[in-house]
Structures are given as C-alpha cells and as structure tokens.
Amino acid sequence: MSPKTLYDKIWDAHVADETDDGTCLLYIDRHLVHEVTSPQAFEGLRMSGRKVRAPDKTIAVPDHNVPTTPDRVNGIENEQSRIQVEALDKNARDFGIHYYPVNDIRQGIVHIVGPEQGWTLPGMTVVCGDSHTATHGAFGSLAHGIGTSEVEHVLATQTLIQKKSKNMKVEITGKLSPGVTAKDITLSVIGHTGTAGGTGYVIEYCGEAIRDLSMEGRMTVCNMAIEGGARAGLIAPDQKTYDYVMGRPHAPKGAQWEAALAWWKTLYSDDDAHWDEVITIAAEDIAPVVTWGTSPEDVLPITANVPAPSDFEGGKVEAVERALDYMDLTPGTPLTEVEIDTVFIGSCTNGRIEDLRAAAGILKGRKIKQGMRAMIVPGSGLVRAQAEEEGLAKIFLDAGFEWRLAGCSMCLAMNPDQLEPGERCAATSNRNFEGRQGRGGRTHLVSPIMAAAAAITGKLTDVREMMNADAGQ
Amino acid sequence: MEKFTKITGVAAPMPLINIDTDMIIPKLFLKTIKRSGLGVNLFDEMRYDDDRNERPDFVLNKPAYRQTEILVAGDNFGCGSSREHAPWAIKDFGIRCVISTSFADIFFNNCFKNGILPIVMPKEVVDVLLKDAEKGENARMSVDLEAQTVTTSDGEVFRFEVDSFKKHCLLEGLDDIGQTMNKIAAIDVFEAKAKVERPWV
Structure with a gap:
C-alpha cells in the first residue's frame, strides 16, 4: 500500500x-x-x-x-x-x-x-x-x-x-x-x-x-x-x-x-x-505576538514597531495603508506603546479552562488599569463552573474583570458585547477584520496571558516582563 | 438554483486584497432567518457612513457601477467566515460573477451553490480586467461559462478553468441535494459498512 x-x-x-x-x-x-x-x-x-x-x-x-x-x-x-x-x-x-x-x-x-x-x-x-x-x-x-x-x-x-x-x-x-x-x-x-x-x-x-x-x-x-x-x-x-x-x-x-x-x-x-x-518553524524563533492590522497575517512580535506601507509589496501596500488608517496607528511606533481600553478573553480560540488558568496566573494579585473594560467569557457553562471551582473566577473578579456566561460574545459581536467606534481591544479571539468586534472597533489579537497583561498596564505589553517580575528576576 | 450560462454587464473594480466576509456582509445582518433581501447591505460598512448615507467614493455607489453584474477583486476575496450570507448579498445586489487571483475556500464553494460564478485568473489577467472595469458603464464585460471565457470591452478574450462538475451544475442550474439523492444507495451501503467497521461513531 x-x-x-x-x-x-x-x-x-x-x-x-x-x-x-x-x-x-x-x-x-x-x-x-x-x-x-x-x-x-x-x-x-x-x-x-x-x-x-x-x-x-x-x-x-x-x-x-x-x-x-x-x-x-x-x-x-x-x-x-x-x-x-x-x-x-x-x-x-x-x-x-x-x-x-x-x-x-x-x-x-x-x-x-x-x-x-x-x-x-x-x-x-x-x-x-x-x-x-x-x-x-x-x-x-x-x-x-x-x-x-x-x-x-x-x-x-x-x-x-x-x-x-x-x-x-x-x-x-x-x-x-x-x-x-x-x-x-x-x-x-x-x-x-x-x-x-x-x-x-x-x-x-x-x-x-x-x-x-x-x-x-x-x-x-x-x-x-x-x-x-x-x-x-x-x-x-x-x-x-x-x-x-x-x-x-x-x-x-x-x-x-x-x-x-x-x-x-x-x-x-x-x-x-x-x-x-512543507513549512518548518523553530519554536525558539516564536515570540509572544500581536496583530497590528486588519488581517490575521498582520502579525509581529510584541517587541517590534508598527510597520510602514513601504515595508510591503504589491496589493499589500494599499491594504496596509488602509489598515493603519483604520487602526489609527503610526509607522515606527513601538507596539508596547499602543494603548488599549478593552480586553476580551474568550472565544472558540481561547475560551477553554487552560486559557482561563493561564490568564489567572497573570492576574492573580493584580488589578486592571482604571477605566479598562475587561471581560472573560468562558467557552461553555462547564468551563465556567470549573473555573469557579478552581477559584479562577474570584481572581478575575478581584482583578476587575467581568465574569460572563458562555457564548461567542465579542469575538464576532453579534450579541450585545461589542466595541464602540474607535475603541481598541486586546482580544484572544481569531479575527481582527474591520468592524469585526463592532463597527469602527479596533482589534489586536493576542494570547490569553498577553491579554491579561494588557488589561493591567492599559497597553499592549510583553507578558514576559511581568512573568520575570513575578519570578523575582 | 438560477442557471449561469453567459452574462454581459458592467464590471466594477475592487482591487483591495483580502476583502473578507465581514466586509461583504457585516454580522448584524446575519440575524435573518431568510436568504433574501441582503443586497442593500452588501459591503455595508464600506458603502454607508455612520448616518447611513452612501459614501460617494465607494465604487458601487458611483452612477456608472450601480448596475454592476461582475466584480473584479483583489487577491483572496471572501476570506473569513463560512457565512453564506456573503454570496446571498452579492447575488441579491445583482452580481453574478466575481473574478480574482484567489478566493477563500468556503466562500468559493458557497458561490457555486447560489448561481454565482467565481473565476480564478492569473495576476496579470486580473490587472487587465481591473483596468477594463475602471472604464465604468462603458466597460461591458462578457463571461461565457460554456466557452470558459471572459471578454473585455475591447474584445480581448481570456480563458479560465473551472471544475467540470461545478460547471455542469451551474449551466443546468442543478440543486446539489437532488443529485446526491440519486446516489442514496451508495450512502446506504457506506453507512452499513461503517457501522460494522467503526460502530462507536
């Protein structure tokens, strides 16, 4: 055979x-x-x-x-x-x-x-x-x-x-x-x-x-x-x-x-x-990443700067001009200086118990930035129940997060969980398309721990610095 | 399903790459339980401002393109969600054919189920067609599915490839379920065999 x-x-x-x-x-x-x-x-x-x-x-x-x-x-x-x-x-x-x-x-x-x-x-x-x-x-x-x-x-x-x-x-x-x-x-x-x-x-x-x-x-x-x-x-x-x-x-x-x-x-x-x-990538070359544009391919390590349209070729040049305009970002700005006002942790991408445990690991003993709107939406009623049993829900509530019932929520914003025009969100979901999380809303896709870190500082943040601080380094 | 044989009509240029399904039909219009009436919301956020007035610079709002039947688009058209509301909106607007260098897989399949022909052409051909479409309503492009050709307003002819089964279905306006029902015996046989081999399924 x-x-x-x-x-x-x-x-x-x-x-x-x-x-x-x-x-x-x-x-x-x-x-x-x-x-x-x-x-x-x-x-x-x-x-x-x-x-x-x-x-x-x-x-x-x-x-x-x-x-x-x-x-x-x-x-x-x-x-x-x-x-x-x-x-x-x-x-x-x-x-x-x-x-x-x-x-x-x-x-x-x-x-x-x-x-x-x-x-x-x-x-x-x-x-x-x-x-x-x-x-x-x-x-x-x-x-x-x-x-x-x-x-x-x-x-x-x-x-x-x-x-x-x-x-x-x-x-x-x-x-x-x-x-x-x-x-x-x-x-x-x-x-x-x-x-x-x-x-x-x-x-x-x-x-x-x-x-x-x-x-x-x-x-x-x-x-x-x-x-x-x-x-x-x-x-x-x-x-x-x-x-x-x-x-x-x-x-x-x-x-x-x-x-x-x-x-x-x-x-x-x-x-x-x-x-x-065949595509081969070395795990050690992968850093915590964040999206800066309006396509999931617009990915950079958190340590990078916002790119310029001239960094690209062909049809991507116009797409990047449009994306930077929509996202209200200036080329050359360090991604860690991008301020956010909303954090969404959940979705079919990152709404499982392990995602919640990881976020709780960062949020434990910390508070989200004043004025931040932050929500955690477990992926199912059973994930929610488990998180409550493990004490994660208390960590989220103490940190200032809203603790929601299960659903797709702000990943596609078909329910009342939506961004207002101009709001900027660090989201653990899967799409950063124009208007995805609400008309005029701006989405940066990140991991659950990166989202948790951003909720605390109010900016896109390299979670490794926070982890190092926790480890007393 | 409506047949697709040959159309001649206005072609509109949308050179932007990665036009996603959220752009084609935003989520708030997915709350319908019907297939019809979505054309007015096609490209909603690009087409209307916050006060629901038409944006005059958006291509389909321009007088020359109000009767668009063919869309010539940038790479990777229809990426994103599986929402069939995207082809429903396109069809309801009156567009029967979309031409690009590439399409997202699910959107591509969804088009064929709704009497819309998505055509994949090489970059250099799409560039020629975009130029032709920029001529406005004077640029009446023709698409002939039987002959597998696109003809520009200048008479330049380009051949395209299409899956033979999908072509047959579009030309005849055939409904997939009806055809599969003709093969129900094969499904019965498979199901009986699978039940023995993988009874836990």
Missing part, C-alpha cells in the same frame, strides 16, 4: 462515492449546528419534505447570538437574536437532533461543547456551518466549516460533495520559550504563510512543540487554520488525545473503546508520505 498522510487516511475512510473527475461524496460523522447559519437549511428541508438523515450524529447549540450577562435566563432582549435562537429550539425539537439549549449548563460555543461532550473523536469527519470548525482537527479528525447550502446537504444526506485538498505539513521543531503559547504558534504560522497561504490545503501540524501542547493548546492551533486559508488543520492523535476523550459523555466505552483505540492508533502520517508543501 502506498504511504499516506493522516488526511489521506481519514479521507479514504469516508468516501461513499467517487466519480471519474474526482468529485466525491464524503460521509460526515458529526454535524454541529448553531443558530445563525442553520435556519435557512432547516427551512429548505421543510419545503422539500425532507428529514434529517442522521439525527443521532447531529448536535445543536446556540452560541453566536446569546447574551453573556446573567439576565439572559429571563430571555433574549434583541428580537432578531431571540427569533434565531427560538428557531433553533424548534428545529432541534422538530427534527429530533441532540440539543443543548441556552440555559443548559453544557451550553457554550459549539467548538468547545463538541470536544467537551465527547462528540469529537479521532478519525472522524466533522462539519459545522462555521469556519472555526477547524478546531476539532486537534483530535486528528477532518473538520471544516461549510455554508448553509452545505448544512442543508449534510442534514439531508449526511454527506458533502467534495474534492480532495492538497497536503501541507507545518512542523514546529523544538520547545517554546516561557511566555509563548499555542496562540503565538498559530498566529506566527499565519504571519509566515499569509491568509491565503493555506488555500487548497489541509494542514497537519506536527513537531515537538505541537506534541508538547495540551489538547486545549492543540485546539487553539487548529482553530486558526482557516485564518491561514486552509480547509482544515489537524494533529495526529496520541496518548494526550485518548486521555482527554476517555470517559466523556459521548465517547465510546468498554469493548467499543478498545476497538476505537486500536483504529485511532493507526491515524498518523506514514514516514514517506507525500507532502505538497
């Missing part, structure tokens, strides 16, 4: 039909659904009299629209948001799919709930009407976002019409330095490849620095594969993966666990597999 990549193996195990031109029907093992990209798909099913083919493989949770303030138990004030969430309630009921409603403690961001509940398993195909579905690739599953027409297609047929992507290997060699996190890895890779660098590829992340990451960190890395343009990002499963999955509500048990484990252990790229593209 010819050598295969991990992607090749998962792909081959899911092809239900293939035509001569290579167009395949790819069978889908898990379909995650949220309220924003699904109503038109369910409506399509109704209009054509179709059912959900595999309701037991379909899991829905409202996350994009839901308020994160405690008063949400009394209902959603915004009429359009309420209608969308109510539509999901009804669709889940009518079509008999698994559902975690707004006030269920298991509710949260769909990409956090899936792994947490054991829906996401190695070797699976996972789709969702959301680009950050790439997150689930951390388990060695093939996971990617789809549009609403494809949501309807999967609901009706449990398959997707697909052509195979190319294979890209991104290897992060060696060990990360203190203060450098999974978020810095994934942003640095995008800075290296550009936001279109991954177009047409599925990326497998590998190397010592990736193996050393926890499952939470691996989810952060894969989450932003889409920001690099890739269809999906994945990481081969290992003992950490099995340990994370074992015992979760929907993970296999008993003899099925053993059978699953035996298959999962075959899920790795063969030594002599063919790669269409």
